[in-house]
Amino acid sequence: MTHTFVAYVEDIPGVLTRVASLFRRLNINISSLTVGRSERVGLSRLTLVCEASSEAGDRIRASLYKLENIVDVDDIAQAPNVTRELALIKVAATPRNRAQIFDLVEVFRARIVDLTSESLMIEMTGVESKIEGLIEILREDEGRILEVCRSGKMTMRRGHHTSSVLKAMGKGPDEKPLPEEANDTTVDIEPA
Amino acid sequence: MGNKPNTQSAESHLTTPTRLTGAEIVWATLVGEGVSTVFGYPGGAILPVYDALRKFPIHHVLVRHEQGAAHMADGFARASGKVGVCMATSGPGATNLVTGIATAMLDSIPVVCITGNVSSKLLGSDAFQEVDITGITLPITKHNFLISKTEDIAHAIRYAFQIAQSGRPGPVLVDITKDAQQGTAIFDFEAAKPRPYRPHPMLKVEDAGLTKAAELIRNAKKPVILSGHGVMESQAMEQVRTLAERAQIPVALTLLGLGGFPASHPLNLGMMGMHGESWVNNAIQDADLLIACGMRFDDRVTGSLSTYATKAKKIHIEIDPAEINKNVKVDVALVGDLRAVLEDLLPRISGRDGSAWIKTIEASKGDVSVHDIKNIPDSGHLYAAHVMHDLWRITNGEAIVSTDVGQHQMWEAQYFHHEKPRSLVTSGGLGTMGFALPSAIGAKMACPEKEVWAIAGDGGFQMTAAELSTIVQEKLKINIAIINNGYLGMVRQWQEFFYDSNYEATPLVSPDFVKLADAHGISGRAVRTRAELAEAVKEARTCDGPFLLNFMVEKEDSVYPMIPAGSALHEMIRRPGKNPIVESPDDK
């Protein structure tokens, strides 16, 4: 099954090697990994996606926690969440055949972020399937796609959720609980 | 240790922040952490640290190979429960530590390793003797540090001590660049304190779990306690004993758990696993409840997992959440410090009548002891089992024994009965040959008042035999027993059982070990018959200095019982009814 680990790690040299090394040792492929600053000073947040047996999830999580530089780990593939990916796609397009791509971009709610006489660049955010959909259609026209750059998945639990570990650390953002009813909403406000 | 002029000032550093060199900070921090002995070997990249040693009240033991330094720190830690410290230079010095670090990692031993490295601007440049030791040791340490700033040294070392000892212990390496050793910084021991220890967030001991565990224990007809190394690490000997006695539950031990429950206790079944006695493994296979205390269901104790204790419910009390359900799926997991968990559990445990089950186990012993080599009359041959048995008797089981890896290690575990924790020093997880001699040195340095025996095979002894000179240089009273069977015996045994007795690469030519000892200024003698044994052991014990006994034992003897790797726990190769090699010498 697919596991999506979200971890807060110390923002210092070598931490990514330690995380990657754990998966390497288990012979598990990391299919997607994104890392960036979090809301906390000195802590980066990473989202890591991999395939592993369902029992392996707890053990991987426990092993991640054993890494000294990891502060918090969540396995959230099964929890209600919002998952997004960013893609930059450069395609060959001349003034004569651009219009067709503009239409596509419109349908997929993507954006054109660079335009030259021979190419243009599309920026798109969304779930994996949506990005793959656009890429597939662009591929139908052979030779059109020049470059694809994808960020990998970023994931956040829905609703008010603060890990007990982060809570105990205390220096998190203002913690105002959501109103009761709102806790379980799973409405996707911006349809993917 | 004679000329240590500034010892007093070394201690005042701990209370008054002072400007020191990085090299001085290394020692001052170690002093602050209570270290009195460091095992190491110098070289260019750690020379500034060595140069500063004379100012500090720490005794440095010069080893003959850095693997020895790591094993000595490990033996020191196993015997004392304190953190062991070793030191090496960059490059080959650091890589020579690797086997010792992995040995400590696999057995959860608190060791801090300090290595020098090239100057920070040369990192990653393949400079002379530069090696990425933090990269190399990443999977075999609990954590490691690459320190390139003088002001970070004290904190890293203090943090390393915290990590090494806390939770499930393990080795930590601190790699310090030469420029960081040479620079200066204000040393403030108090300010260098690491953040408070953060217990693993997945530790979980809930009331419901404790209640369930107590209920399982109450209703069990055939319970067995599996007692592991965690009993020692968590100092839960009393608690395990109380549980066993109150609920009348027999106790089986892992190799590293030996000594955690007195061997002479009527509820002690003995060692479980690959070379455990049949009644121990059969009791586990028949049990309806296993209470695993500080052990990790290693493949050497479970045999094939699909057939392991299928009738038993399992309670697992363990501090490392990554061990829960790893090999064996458990019914109740109490994830926390063993001693604390047992203290919470014991008030819920009341007296139980366990006599029927204990009688069943007793009856299952049958005639095992008849075939036990120990009970076979002296035939003029010398058997390793006799050596272990007699050593145990003669030393009243009071000695600290460190073993190497192989047949002799298993015979030691079977026939030397350990009453007290930390009296057996052995490499279980990694099974590192060459461990006995250096780890005995570490154990002796930790417990100078104790009688220490290093028991090694003729193969493993030669892997680290150079440490004989360390024993002499340190004037240590260590007794060495070589179980000399002319073979890499355990491998020969596997060849005999599973490879048609094709003894490829296992017959072993060795030097005359007594002469080798003599060349080092160590007395020794060879022992060829059981009749000479007691007298020889007495001579070794009464000799003022170190003593080496070369036991010329039966060459093609095997360790029984044995569960072939991957077989079910009850599918053991039993002792031959009539041991062919025990027949009278005239039959040959």
Ligand SMILES: Cc1ncc(C[n+]2csc(CCOP(=O)(O)OP(=O)(O)O)c2C)c(N)n1
């Ligand atoms: C460093 C290392 N290399 C290889 C092995 C594999 N091995 C396990 S036991 C053994 C034989 C040990 O022979 P010896 O030291 O003579 O002890 P014996 O079994 O004869 O008592 C070997 C080679 C090991 N455990 N460690």
Ligand SMILES: [Mg+2]
């Ligand atoms: Mg041998």
